[in-house]
Amino acid sequence: MQDVPQFVLKRLREQAPAGSHPDADLLTAFAEQSLPGSERAHVMKHLAACGDCRDVVALALPAAEILVSPVSVIRAQSRWFGLPVLRWGALAAGLAVVISVGFFQYSHDRKADMVASNRAQEAVTLPSPSNSAPSTQTAVSQTDAGKQAGHKPAVEVGRTNRAAGHKVVFAQAAHSPNALSARANPTAATSLEMKTRKTSEPLEAQTSGAVNSDSAAISQNQIAQQLAQNEAQLLPDGGSVTNLSSFDVVKAKDPVPVQASSNNAPTSLASPGPLQTSPSLMLRALPRWGVSSSGVLQRSFDGGNTWENVNPVLNEALVSSHPATQRAMEADAANSGQAKSQKATVPVDPGAVFRAVAAFGLEVWAGGSDGVLYHTSDGGNHWIRVTPSVAGARLTGDIVGIQFSDPQHGKIATSNAELWTTSDTGQTWQKQR
Amino acid sequence: MSDLSQSLFFRMGVTKPISASLQSAVSELLGALLTQSGYEKIGLSRESLAAILCDVAAKYLPAGCSHTEARTFLLSLRVEELALARACAAGHNAAWEIFLTRYREKLYQSALRIAREDSAARDLADTLYAELYGTTTRGGERISKLASFTGRGSLEGWLRTVLAQEFVNRYRRTRRLVSLDEEGEEGSQFAAPETEALMSPDSRLESATNHALASLSNEERTVLALYFLDGRTLAEIARMLGVHESTISRKVDKLAKSLRKKILANMMQQGMARRQAEEALEVDVRDLRLDIRRSLAQEPPPATFSDQREAPVQPRTQGDPANPQNELRLEKPAL
Numbered sequence: 061m062q063d064v065p066q067f068v069l070k071r072l073r074e075q076a077p078a079g080s081h082p083d084a085d086l087l088t089a090f091a092e093q094s095l096p097g098s099e100r101a102h103v104m105k106h107l108a109a110c111g112d113c114r115d116v117v118a119l120a121l122p123a124a125e126i127l128v129s130p131v132s133v134i135r136a137q138s139r140w141f142g143l144p145v146l147r148w149g150a151l152a153a154g155l156a157v158v159i160s161v162g163f164f165q166y167s168h169d170r171k172a173d174m175v176a177s178n179r180a181q182e183a184v185t186l187p188s189p190s191n192s193a194p195s196t197q198t199a200v201s202q203t204d205a206g207k208q209a210g211h212k213p214a215v216e217v218g219r220t221n222r223a224a225g226h227k228v229v230f231a232q233a234a235h236s237p238n239a240l241s242a243r244a245n246p247t248a249a250t251s252l253e254m255k256t257r258k259t260s261e262p263l264e265a266q267t268s269g270a271v272n273s274d275s276a277a278i279s280q281n282q283i284a285q286q287l288a289q290n291e292a293q294l295l296p297d298g299g300s301v302t303n304l305s306s307f308d309v310v311k312a313k314d315p316v317p318v319q320a321s322s323n324n325a326p327t328s329l330a331s332p333g334p335l336q337t338s339p340s341l342m343l344r345a346l347p348r349w350g351v352s353s354s355g356v357l358q359r360s361f362d363g364g365n366t367w368e369n370v371n372p373v374l375n376e377a378l379v380s381s382h383p384a385t386q387r388a389m390e391a392d393a394a395n396s397g398q399a400k401s402q403k404a405t406v407p408v409d410p411g412a413v414f415r416a417v418a419a420f421g422l423e424v425w426a427g428g429s430d431g432v433l434y435h436t437s438d439g440g441n442h443w444i445r446v447t448p449s450v451a452g453a454r455l456t457g458d459i460v461g462i463q464f465s466d467p468q469h470g471k472i473a474t475s476n477a478e479l480w481t482t483s484d485t486g487q488t489w490q491k492q493r
Numbered sequence: 494m495s496d497l498s499q500s501l502f503f504r505m506g507v508t509k510p511i512s513a514s515l516q517s518a519v520s521e522l523l524g525a526l527l528t529q530s531g532y533e534k535i536g537l538s539r540e541s542l543a544a545i546l547c548d549v550a551a552k553y554l555p556a557g558c559s560h561t562e563a564r565t566f567l568l569s570l571r572v573e574e575l576a577l578a579r580a581c582a583a584g585h586n587a588a589w590e591i592f593l594t595r596y597r598e599k600l601y602q603s604a605l606r607i608a609r610e611d612s613a614a615r616d617l618a619d620t621l622y623a624e625l626y627g628t629t630t631r632g633g634e635r636i637s638k639l640a641s642f643t644g645r646g647s648l649e650g651w652l653r654t655v656l657a658q659e660f661v662n663r664y665r666r667t668r669r670l671v672s673l674d675e676e677g678e679e680g681s682q683f684a685a686p687e688t689e690a691l692m693s694p695d696s697r698l699e700s701a702t703n704h705a706l707a708s709l710s711n712e713e714r715t716v717l718a719l720y721f722l723d724g725r726t727l728a729e730i731a732r733m734l735g736v737h738e739s740t741i742s743r744k745v746d747k748l749a750k751s752l753r754k755k756i757l758a759n760m761m762q763q764g765m766a767r768r769q770a771e772e773a774l775e776v777d778v779r780d781l782r783l784d785i786r787r788s789l790a791q792e793p794p795p796a797t798f799s800d801q802r803e804a805p806v807q808p809r810t811q812g813d814p815a816n817p818q819n820e821l822r823l824e825k826p827a828l
Binding site: 064065067068069071073075085087088089090091092093096104105107109112114115116118119120121122354355413415429458460476 | 553569595601602605607641645654657658665698706718719723729733774775
């Protein structure tokens with residue numbers, strides 16, 4: 061940019077402001093470009109000479125427009141394998157490898173089981189194949205053989221999960237902008253699984269020790285939470301079969317075939333012990349929700365001691381309205397760990413300003429300025445933007461209050477004195493003035 | 494209708510005389526504006542709204558405006574927000590409730606963006622709240638700042654502007670209180686008068702510069718000042734003036750070039766050779782910089798913020814009477 065001689069700037073600065081300062085109304089109208097020509101010229105003349113009023117107008121500028129969800133959706137779709145995706149994906153994959161290698165080294169030291177650890181490392185370092193279907197089948201057969209779980213339910217569980225596995229892959233391919241890193245994460249999930257088995261310590265003690273320290277531990281937590289959810293969705297019959305199935309869920313999603321073979325390693329396969337803690341773990345993993353004074357949505361996994369920012373705009377799931385794909389997204393346990401690591405490294409962008417949040421179990425609703433409303437049914441890992449509308453009229457005011465008496469029935473109050481109600485988890489809305 | 498408003502205007506006792514054209518415009522549009530304002534919900538009467546409209550129009554419109562002028566003016570007002578603000582000022586609870594749900598959060602957020610620091614932002618916003626509620630009593634009457642809102646721009650923007658004005662006022666006040674040293678730091682503001690006395694720039698350069706600046710339009714001078722004096726970004730300037738960023742970028746570049754060219758041409762017209770004129774422009778700048786450096790060398794280096802706070806303590810412990818600069822500094826904060 062061309063420079064201006066300092067002498068000229070001095071002269072420019074020394075101009076005497078013409079007349080008295082324009083009032084706040086005129087300055088506002090000026091900045092909003094709503095002054096008629098003659099008045100605008102008058103204000104402009106004053107601004108040319110008055111540094112204070114220039115400062116006022118500049119300071120009073122509204123916050124820069126926030127890129128609303130449609131834009132980010134388009135961007136995410138068009139940049140599937142764009143540089144940022146590759147970069148974060150590579151980072152997440154690297155992280156997963158380092159963590160699991162580190163873990164296997166550790167367990168190797170403890171158990172001095174050379175063979176097992178070598179195999180496990182092979183499993184980790186081997187490139188993951190793109191076709192996950194055969195591997196899931198291996199996993200299923202492994203389950204059947206290894207556990208001698210001859211019960212019909214278990215086989216069926218395996219099948220359901222294989223289907224779920226397909227869905228997951230489909231969902232990732234179709235929707236996740238981070239296809240690469242998503243693939244890396246099942247490895248992390250498996251390493252968690254291995255950990256719980258090998259050390260055979262109570263899972264609860266492990267997690268509680270690690271919750272505050274590192275993000276890996278929290279992702280454990282989230283995976284456990286996802287597992288619990290998958291149980292609820294895929295296997296409503298409960299019982300001991302449920303406990304088994306949560307293992308299968310992880311396995312069915314595991315796209316690394318060698319990993320499955322490493323299950324043959326000396327480590328005992330059937331150790332249902334640690335799993336029995338999973339219900340209490342699930343309860344514990346239910347986050348508490350809040351909104352900070354500056355309008356940032358936050359959640360806490362430790363009863364409110366530490367809070368992390370959650371940005372639904374960033375984590376918005378690319379979901380069509382079809383409920384089946386939606387469920388597939390929710391079954392996508394692998395993604396949760398990845399979303400976590402991304403959150404830890406990406407500086408959270410200001411995004412929407414939230415005013416109100418309501419949580420019912422894993423169902424969370426968050427609303428804020430300009431009718432921004434997000435819904436998640438997995439405790440905040442995937443968000444869906446919801447725009448309540450009835451007969452062409454949309455919710456446009458600021459959302460100031462949200463109340464849900466159960467997952468289906470809820471009310472939303474807005475700043476323009478409207479009350480919106482739903483009785484079907486936000487599929488349809490009614491407006492009362 | 495017209496009878497009603499006639500009696501209205503009579504009853505209101507507006508300070509300024511109202512022109513007939515404004516009267517007719519108000520009575521013509523009153524019905525539409527009333528429905529637009531939702532006046533009943535916030536506790537305003539027809540009469541009070543009409544009075545407010547006349548008040549606002551009388552403030553901005555010239556006395557002899559035409560009917561159509563008055564009409565377009567009234568239609569450009571944000572009547573709903575105007576009514577809300579004035580109802581708040583008049584102390585209607587329903588209006589306050591609406592105002593608070595709509596603007597309380599926004600006000601704190603804007604304050605935070607302006608002050609960039611939490612405690613200062615709270616302070617700024619709280620001060621404005623006090624003024625909005627109208628704690629200043631004059632003749633036993635509570636006067637709310639909202640009574641001065643006229644609906645020319647949005648209420649939200651107005652609140653931001655008022656916050657910014659308060660902030661700028663405060664900033665200037667504290668800056669003066671702290672010390673003059675900072676102004677020296679800010680730029681040539683402090684050094685400039687001194688150098689002027691020292692070297693007295695070529696009168697031809699001075700007149701050429703004045704001439705060149707005067708030839709610019711107000712908008713061009715505003716853009717120059719915003720960019721070069723205030724250090725605003727191109728994006729900020731673009732948003733302030735409602736044009737695209739690239740337009741501003743081109744404009745700044747062009748302005749800087751043409752300004753230089755104009756000054757040179759003017760000096761040559763006054764009988765200077767091209768090289769001489771160029772030198773005058775350049776030499777002048779270089780001398781200015783040299784002079785700043787020289788004046789800085791004479792003084793102790795300008796204290797930074799943290800130094801400044803410690804400054805009053807330092808001379809006391811050291812007790813250095815040989816350096817009068819230190820003595821001077823000791824006194825400044827006491828002022």
